[in-house]
Amino acid sequence: MRPKIMLAMTGIAALLLARNLYVILQVLPDEEHQNAAYRIMFFHVPDAWTAFLCFLAGMIASVLYLAKNDLRYDGFAASITEVGLAFGAANLVTGMIWGRVIWGVWWAWDVRLTTMLVGCLIYAGYLMLRRAVEEPGERAKMSAVVSIFAFADVPIIFFSIRWWQHQQHPEPAKLPPEWWAALFMNWIPLLLLAGVLLMLRMEQERIQRQVDGLRRTIHAF
Amino acid sequence: MAVPALRGSVSFLRQSFTIASKDLRAELRTKEALNASVAFALVILLLFSFAFEPTEVETRQISGGLLWLVFAFAGALILNRSFARELANDCLDALVAAPISGAALFLGKAVANLALLVAVELVCLPVFGVFYNVPWTLQFWPLMLVVLLGTWGLTVVGTMFSALTVNLRLRELMLPMLVYPIMVPGLLAAVQLTTPLVMGQPLAADLMPWLRLLVAFDVIFTALALALVETVLVR
Amino acid sequence: MDTRNFTFLCYGLVAAWLILCAYVVTLAARERKLQRELERLRLLVEEKEHTG
Numbered sequence: 001m002r003p004k005i006m007l008a009m010t011g012i013a014a015l016l017l018a019r020n021l022y023v024i025l026q027v028l029p030d031e032e033h034q035n036a037a038y039r040i041m042f043f044h045v046p047d048a049w050t051a052f053l054c055f056l057a058g059m060i061a062s063v064l065y066l067a068k069n070d071l072r073y074d075g076f077a078a079s080i081t082e083v084g085l086a087f088g089a090a091n092l093v094t095g096m097i098w099g100r101v102i103w104g105v106w107w108a109w110d111v112r113l114t115t116m117l118v119g120c121l122i123y124a125g126y127l128m129l130r131r132a133v134e135e136p137g138e139r140a141k142m143s144a145v146v147s148i149f150a151f152a153d154v155p156i157i158f159f160s161i162r163w164w165q166h167q168q169h170p171e172p173a174k175l176p177p178e179w180w181a182a183l184f185m186n187w188i189p190l191l192l193l194a195g196v197l198l199m200l201r202m203e204q205e206r207i208q209r210q211v212d213g214l215r216r217t218i219h220a221f
Numbered sequence: 222m223a224v225p226a227l228r229g230s231v232s233f234l235r236q237s238f239t240i241a242s243k244d245l246r247a248e249l250r251t252k253e254a255l256n257a258s259v260a261f262a263l264v265i266l267l268l269f270s271f272a273f274e275p276t277e278v279e280t281r282q283i284s285g286g287l288l289w290l291v292f293a294f295a296g297a298l299i300l301n302r303s304f305a306r307e308l309a310n311d312c313l314d315a316l317v318a319a320p321i322s323g324a325a326l327f328l329g330k331a332v333a334n335l336a337l338l339v340a341v342e343l344v345c346l347p348v349f350g351v352f353y354n355v356p357w358t359l360q361f362w363p364l365m366l367v368v369l370l371g372t373w374g375l376t377v378v379g380t381m382f383s384a385l386t387v388n389l390r391l392r393e394l395m396l397p398m399l400v401y402p403i404m405v406p407g408l409l410a411a412v413q414l415t416t417p418l419v420m421g422q423p424l425a426a427d428l429m430p431w432l433r434l435l436v437a438f439d440v441i442f443t444a445l446a447l448a449l450v451e452t453v454l455v456r
Numbered sequence: 457m458d459t460r461n462f463t464f465l466c467y468g469l470v471a472a473w474l475i476l477c478a479y480v481v482t483l484a485a486r487e488r489k490l491q492r493e494l495e496r497l498r499l500l501v502e503e504k505e506h507t508g
Contacts, residue, residue, distance in 0.1 A: 037461040040468040047472065066452055086479040090472040097468040101461055121402040128398065132389050142385050145449050146399065149381075152445060153403050160406035160434055164413065193476070200483050207490045214497035218504065 002203075006196050013189035013196070020186045037101040040094050046187035047091035048116060050194050052154075054084025055123065059151035062144035074140035075205030077147055078130060081123055083197045087190070088120045109165050115158045122150045136212050236321040240329025245336060247306070254302045258341045262295035266345065266352055280353040285416030288349060289408050292342055293375060297397050299337050300379030303330050304387040313387065323451035331380040331446075338372050359421035367418060367435070371411030374439045378403055381446040384453050407442075410435040
């Protein structure tokens, strides 16, 4: 049942992406200053939205784990944080390439990119911490705490860097309405893909729990 | 009805105070972490001077960043030891099993760390003034306030993650790796406040947003740490 | 369309998808490793049940 769902989601995502690519490349006109390159935004921005949604879900799952002590919440939190990190990395790379085109530099300490970078560093630390702890209950507790600290920090990081820096990211308010539609239309396939990756990763978490259980049985002999 | 609550909070504070004085007494007996931290801080100050060769004017402009980098690196040594010190002879298990709340244990350790870190910083500041030829006492009391607030933020996050990573093999690596990114807003605010204060500008209206950010950072993470430390300590 | 900017656009899109593909590859590799570990442990448990 589940593989069929995943296949269906991937299929829909692929179709939507193909349609969007056509719209983005053919239908929308060139922007005055950036010509073709601005179209990268249609992947760059939804990548960020997806990543933050994943991190938020990870924090909620962490809180639920601490409340209910069910390792499945921990599995969900770890999986969705990892998927979020992948989309965050994609956001950073597209941001750097876009920045190279419009600002001439690979990195400009822009608010959103810098916040994403710090966020990705924190969540990379989260994943490293998980790898360093053997016992599943301990690992779950520690990860939950880090996830809560991390997500609580994200808005603070954003505001602090915004006060600090001088360069302007193109303000979203000035975007024409057709662009917003295209942004959201492109967000849907990315969310579907995130869902598929999440399901793949959670299946692995389930197998990992089986492995942990078997290890405990063997040690009990 | 207020009296039991008051009594409860008084005993909480007394427990924290006991832990804090125990930690401070233990550290002052050997002064291991203090000495290592001060020495490390002085070496970093020296290295920065070789690495960047800043003029006096340049130094004043980067003073905030320079000082807080030194404080953050040297502080990691003290923060690491905070819970690691209790590992020998199962002291940590004894502390957790003792009839004090995890929050009181955490607060006591955090206050002790704050005292130690501020001591290190108070040694660093005159040395910085001498090495780089920068008069830093022009706004002494506002600077002390910023040092205190910034160090409290660093201490709270650092002590929390010290408790978290105490049993890990790679503790010395994981602690900085987790603490520094989370500290970005706090350190940023501290740096943005310290540089003007060292240059002699008063704590005026244009610096207020940074002060408010620093206070908010401290409050939020103190609350989070007090709430979550119990789950981390109990095994 | 300006050719130079179009090139950058291609680089950007390819880079973004490469990262996601790399992630899928690591997921697949981890899945294989986990399955092997699971099989190994299952065999171990069966052995112990027969001898014990």
